[in-house]
Amino acid sequence: MGKQTNRIEKRVTTIELDEAAIRAAYLAGDAPSTIASRAPDKAHYAAIIGFIAVHRDVWLRERLKLRRMPNDKKIVVERCIYEDEMGRSRFMKISLPRVSMHIAAIQEAQQ
Numbered sequence: 001m002g003k004q005t006n007r008i009e010k011r012v013t014t015i016e017l018d019e020a021a022i023r024a025a026y027l028a029g030d031a032p033s034t035i036a037s038r039a040p041d042k043a044h045y046a047a048i049i050g051f052i053a054v055h056r057d058v059w060l061r062e063r064l065k066l067r068r069m070p071n072d073k074k075i076v077v078e079r080c081i082y083e084d085e086m087g088r089s090r091f092m093k094i095s096l097p098r099v100s101m102h103i104a105a106i107q108e109a110q111q
Contacts, residue, residue, distance in 0.1 A: 015047045023059055026052055074098050075106065 025035045036048040074095050081090045096102045 015044055017044075017047060017051055019051070022048060022051060023055070026056065027059060027063055032056075075102055077106070 022035055026032065032049055032052040035052065036045045039045045039048055075098050076093050076095050078091050078093050081092045083089045
């Protein structure tokens with residue numbers, strides 16, 4: 001017997017989205033409605049808006065994480081900002097320019 005489909009499967013359409021382009025446009029500052037307005041029809045418009053709504057938090061967290069990574073232009077150090085009366089500490093990553101003064105201070109602190 002052949003593959004059976006129900007009535008709902010017959011009505012569902014598959015829409016292919018250029019995920020990388022949508023992500024790049026959103027992270028570049030374009031509003032979701034602006035990105036979706038480039039869609040050819042209303043079905044694509046709704047799919048793009050929904051796609052952005054589902055993925056935007058992950059994209060923003062990933063971008064923030066990448067900004068906090070050390071590279072050849074900056075050094076990232078983690079420092080305790082404060083400690084409350086319950087003994088809980090708050091640590092924060094601080095980005096410093098990669099200059100000889102900062103490199104020497106970090107090497108001195110590690111010794």
